[in-house]
Amino acid sequence: MKHSRWRALLRKPETSSFLILCLAVVFFTVANDRFLSPLNVSNLLAFLPELGIIALGMTLLLTAGEFDLSVGAVFAFCPVISMLLVQHAGIDLGTALIVGFALTATIGAANGLFVTKAGISSFLVTLSMLLLVRGCTLFATQGFPLASWSGESILQILLAGSFYVGEVRLHASIIWFAALAALMFYVLNYSKVGNWISAIGSNRSAAVARGVPADAVKIGLFIVTSLLAGLAGIISSLRISSASPVAGDQYELEVIAMVVVGGTALTGGRGTIIGTIIGVFLLRIIRNGIVLVGVPGLAFNIFVGGIILIMLMVHSIVHKRSIRS
Amino acid sequence: MRRFFIAAAAAFLTAGASGAYAQEQRTFYLLSHGGESDPFWIDWNAGAQSACEQLNVTCNISFSGGDFAVQKEALNAAIASAPDGIGTTSAQPGLWTEEVKLAHEKGVPIVFFNTDDPDTGRDAYVGANLRLAGQIWANYLVDNGLVEEGDSVFMPVEVPGASYQQLETEGIASVFDPLGIKYDVVDAGTDPAGVIQKMSEYLIANDVDAVIALGDLVAASVQRVFDNVGMAPGAVPVVGWGNSKETANAVKDGYVNAALWQYPAHQGFMPVALLKMAADGQPIGYDIFTLQTYDKNSVQPILDLYGE
Numbered sequence: 001m002k003h004s005r006w007r008a009l010l011r012k013p014e015t016s017s018f019l020i021l022c023l024a025v026v027f028f029t030v031a032n033d034r035f036l037s038p039l040n041v042s043n044l045l046a047f048l049p050e051l052g053i054i055a056l057g058m059t060l061l062l063t064a065g066e067f068d069l070s071v072g073a074v075f076a077f078c079p080v081i082s083m084l085l086v087q088h089a090g091i092d093l094g095t096a097l098i099v100g101f102a103l104t105a106t107i108g109a110a111n112g113l114f115v116t117k118a119g120i121s122s123f124l125v126t127l128s129m130l131l132l133v134r135g136c137t138l139f140a141t142q143g144f145p146l147a148s149w150s151g152e153s154i155l156q157i158l159l160a161g162s163f164y165v166g167e168v169r170l171h172a173s174i175i176w177f178a179a180l181a182a183l184m185f186y187v188l189n190y191s192k193v194g195n196w197i198s199a200i201g202s203n204r205s206a207a208v209a210r211g212v213p214a215d216a217v218k219i220g221l222f223i224v225t226s227l228l229a230g231l232a233g234i235i236s237s238l239r240i241s242s243a244s245p246v247a248g249d250q251y252e253l254e255v256i257a258m259v260v261v262g263g264t265a266l267t268g269g270r271g272t273i274i275g276t277i278i279g280v281f282l283l284r285i286i287r288n289g290i291v292l293v294g295v296p297g298l299a300f301n302i303f304v305g306g307i308i309l310i311m312l313m314v315h316s317i318v319h320k321r322s323i324r325s
Numbered sequence: 326m327r328r329f330f331i332a333a334a335a336a337f338l339t340a341g342a343s344g345a346y347a348q349e350q351r352t353f354y355l356l357s358h359g360g361e362s363d364p365f366w367i368d369w370n371a372g373a374q375s376a377c378e379q380l381n382v383t384c385n386i387s388f389s390g391g392d393f394a395v396q397k398e399a400l401n402a403a404i405a406s407a408p409d410g411i412g413t414t415s416a417q418p419g420l421w422t423e424e425v426k427l428a429h430e431k432g433v434p435i436v437f438f439n440t441d442d443p444d445t446g447r448d449a450y451v452g453a454n455l456r457l458a459g460q461i462w463a464n465y466l467v468d469n470g471l472v473e474e475g476d477s478v479f480m481p482v483e484v485p486g487a488s489y490q491q492l493e494t495e496g497i498a499s500v501f502d503p504l505g506i507k508y509d510v511v512d513a514g515t516d517p518a519g520v521i522q523k524m525s526e527y528l529i530a531n532d533v534d535a536v537i538a539l540g541d542l543v544a545a546s547v548q549r550v551f552d553n554v555g556m557a558p559g560a561v562p563v564v565g566w567g568n569s570k571e572t573a574n575a576v577k578d579g580y581v582n583a584a585l586w587q588y589p590a591h592q593g594f595m596p597v598a599l600l601k602m603a604a605d606g607q608p609i610g611y612d613i614f615t616l617q618t619y620d621k622n623s624v625q626p627i628l629d630l631y632g633e
Contacts, residue, residue, distance in 0.1 A: 032530060039554060040529045046553075047522045143362035143370070145517065236518050240549060244517045246362045251516070291523070292530040297511030298485050 011321060013263025014275040016314050021282045028289035035292050038167035044288050045170055046239065049177035052280040053232040054251060055258045056177075056184045057225035059276045062259055063188065064221055065201040065268025066115060066122040070107065071229040071255060073133035075248030078104045078230030079237035080137050083146045093153055101230055107133060108226030112219030130252070137245040145244040148237045160238035173235045180228070185273040193217065201268030258283050261311045282311070351382040351410070353600050354403035355593075357439070358396050358416040360515065361388040363483075364541045364569035365589050369439070372593025380601045382409075391484050393420060400424050410434045410600030415442035416488040434603035436596045439587075440488060441612075449609045451595040453587050453616040455489055459496020461618060462537050462564040465583050467500060471562040474505040476534035481513040481524050481543040493539050513543050524550040528561075538565025538572075538581075545571035548580045567619060570631040576624045586627060588615040 009015055028035040054071050061068055082100035085091045091099070107129060114125040149156055161172045188194040199207035200214045208214050229248075237243040256266075262279025264271045283304075290303045355373055359366040370386065377384035385403070389396035393416065403411050404427055411428060415421055415437050425445040428435045438451040466472045478501070482490045494510060501508055511527055513520045520543060527533075528550065538544035544565040551558065558579035567573060567584020575581040595613050603609045619627060 034529060037529070040526075043522070043525050043529060043553065047518060050518070138361060141362070143360075143367050145362065145364075240518050240521060242517055244362065246360065246515060247517055249514075249516045288526050291526040294530070297480075297509045297527075300512060 011318055013315050013318060014272050014278055016318050017262055017275055017278045017282060017311065020311060020314065021278055021285065024282065024285055024289060028285065028292060031289070032292040032294075035289060038169075040288070040292070042169040044284060045168070045174055048280060048284045049171070049173035050232045050236045050239075051251065051255060051258065051284070052177045052277070053173070053180060053235070054225075054229045055255045055276050055280050056180050056273065057221075057228035058255050059259050059262075059264050059271050059273060060184065060188065060197055061122075061221045061225050062256070062264050062266060063201045063268060063271025064197045064218055065204065066218060066221070067126070067256060067266075068108075068111060068122065068222060068225045068229075069126040069252045070111065070129040070133055071225060072248035072251035073130045073137065074104055074107055074226050074229040075233035075236070075251055076243075076245055077107070077133050077137045078233045079148065079243040079247070080141055080146060080245055082234065083148060083237070083243040084140060086149065087146065093149055093155055097155065097234065100234070101227060104226050104230035105223050108223035109219060111226070112215075112222035115222070116215040116218050134245075141245045143245060145242050148241045148243050156238055159235050171235075171239060173232075173239070176231070176235065181273055181277055188271055188273055197221070198269060198271065201265075201271070203269075254283070257308055261308060261315075263315060283308070351380075351601060351604050352406075352408045353377075353382055353384050353410045353412065353597060353604075354399075354406075354408050355384055355386045355596065356396055356399050356403065356411070356413040357386075357388050358391060358393065358414045359388055359439075360390045364545055364571070365566070365587065368568060368589035369593040372590030373597055374593070375590070376594040376597035380597060382597065382601060384597065391416075391487055393417065397424075404428050404431060404433060407431055408433060409604040410436070412436045412438055412596035412600060414439045415445070415447075416440050418442050418444070418488075421445050421447075434600060434609065436599050436603075436609070438592050438596045440492075448603060449596075449599050450612040451599070451615065452592050453585070453614065455492035456496040456499075458566075458585055458616065459493035459498075460500055461496075461585060462493075462583075463497045463500035465564050465618070466535050466537075466562060467504065467506075469562075469582075471582070472501075472506050472535050476506050477531065478506060478508040478535045478537055479527055479531065479533040480508050480510045480537045480539055481520070481527070482510055482539040483513060483515045483520070483542050484540070485510060485512045490539050497537060508537070510539070513546075515542065517542070517546070520546045521549050521553060525553045528554050528556065533561055536561055536563040536565070538563065541566045541568050541572070544581065544584065545569040545575075547572070548575040548578065551580055567627070570628070573619075573624050573627045573631060576619065576621060577628065579621065583618055583620045586617045586619055588617070591615050 034040055078100045081103055082096040085096035085099055086093055111126055111129055114120050115122045159172055162169055196212045196217050199212055200217060204214055258279040259276050260266050261282060262272060262275030264275060286304055286307050290300050295303055357366060373386060387399050400413055411433055422445050425435055425447055434448045436449045437447045441450045513523045524546060538547060547563050563581045564583050567586050568589045572581060572584050576584050592615055599609045
């Protein structure tokens with residue numbers, strides 16, 4: 001009995017990702033003792049949660065059989081619009097953020113409506129939205145990056161404040177990431193909506209036949225994904241004191257890779273928040289570790305691409321074995 | 326009724342003729358290989374727009390974000406529309422040989438800016454010599470005793486493989502290679518948060534003896550990166566491009582030792598002025614070089630320009 005439990009655990013996609021993550025940590029630590037230094041850990045944990053927050057939304061969307069290529073553009077759009085309102089319209093930060101998030105939710109809703117009501121594939125809709133939103137952001141700023149919020153504000157502290165745990169400097173974004181991950185884990189695994197999401201991704205027609213409001217769920221997921229991308233963008237812009245119209249460039253591909261490496265199926269029906277968290281850590285640690293082991297600067301992507309490919313092969317083998325058994 | 330139609334036709338033709346007369350304005354195409362939100366190209370764009378307004382000409386400005394295929398399409402479209410002049414960058418030698426020939430066949434003057442390719446037979450050039458820029462940075466570090474044989478120099482760049490990186494690296498190599506100084510070109514990307522992250526990771530992982538910022542975005546990020554990894558200003562010597570307010574401030578505060586100023590707004594303004602003169606029938610067969618090194622002692626005019 002115990003034996004079969006271990007076997008079942010080993011066949012889970014998250015387990016293989018976790019084992020590879022552990023191997024990567026051990027390898028990089030041995031290769032360079034600075035890998036676990038407080039400075040490197042602080043640096044790693046500054047950027048990681050921002051991508052992680054987007055990845056959480058993407059996990060739910062992929063589980064429902066859709067994906068969103070506009071998240072990188074929304075990542076730039078939300079802080080740029082908010083900071084434009086603060087700097088040029090004299091609106092306070094809180095109100096500007098509400099407007100920014102409202103517009104971000106509208107983008108998500110538009111994505112969802114086009115996909116569900118017009119029946120256009122999410123690839124085409126969100127690709128168009130990526131261009132549209134990125135273009136609007138560039139036009140609104142004329143290409144100029146905006147100085148982000150520099151004054152004292154409770155919102156700034158809540159979103160991008162930092163604190164020390166020992167010698168490691170952590171940002172508020174890690175708490176946001178942890179809290180949102182817990183919420184998404186609950187939604188996907190223990191709520192009725194989570195069941196609906198998995199059912200829609202597995203077999204939409206069967207789900208609709210059982211009374212699942214598939215269109216409403218998908219529209220909601222597009223809105224949540226956009227909002228999370230906007231939140232990550234706001235956090236990032238406050239952290240680096242700059243709201244740039246080109247921020248988030250190609251984040252959509254990085255985030256999809258994180259989610260898939262974690263074990264969520266690109267074809268829908270199977271999603272895992274724990275796997276996504278592992279995937280986020282794994283990809284960021286690989287990118288960080290590659291630099292630390294002294295790979296030549298122009299060869300980083302060779303190793304990152306190779307490792308991701310190996311990861312996907314491991315997943316494929318594990319998945320096939322679990323189907324056979 | 327017939328009289329009415331003749332009168333209407335005459336009025337229409339008169340209005341058309343006067344409209345055509347009113348629209349007899351020079352039209353120029355300005356095509357950049359850069360990205361519209363790059364600090365350098367933002368200032369370049371402002372300079373070009375200013376020239377177009379002051380000289381009362383119509384300018385069609387486009388960027389191609391480092392994609393030569395996009396720029397080639399734009400350049401050929403510009404030639405096909407037979408404008409009064411074209412300004413373009415030549416990010417890679419030999420890219421526009423046929424296009425320059427075609428433009429000249431159609432009687433369209435063509436001025437290169439920012440990156441040159443004199444072999445094409447272009448009418449004039451406005452900008453810096455990128456190979457020379459690389460040599461200036463390398464010589465600055467060597468001449469001031471900031472690097473020596475066996476040292477390692479970190480060279481972040483936004484778009485590895487782009488011609489600016491190649492030409493600057495060639496210039497740097499011509500100084501460093503004979504002296505046995507090592508250098509590593511590192512892909513930092515174009516996303517601001519990603520640039521800071523990657524540069525920080527590299528500085529944590531490696532003991533670097535100097536930094537040469539090969540582009541304006543990476544140069545503008547130096548101060549944030551140093552603060553991020555807890556390095557004091559001047560802890561590692563830094564040189565690079567200085568065509569942004571952030572870098573000028575970093576020079577003033579001691580994070581960057583010396584930077585190169587390319588007069589980006591002038592690189593936008595002068596090609597339009599040259600094209601206007603060419604379109605008005607004046608010869609323009611001369612080049613205009615725009616390059617100046619500045620350091621802590623000479624940064625103030627640049628900061629004043631940015632309206633510190």
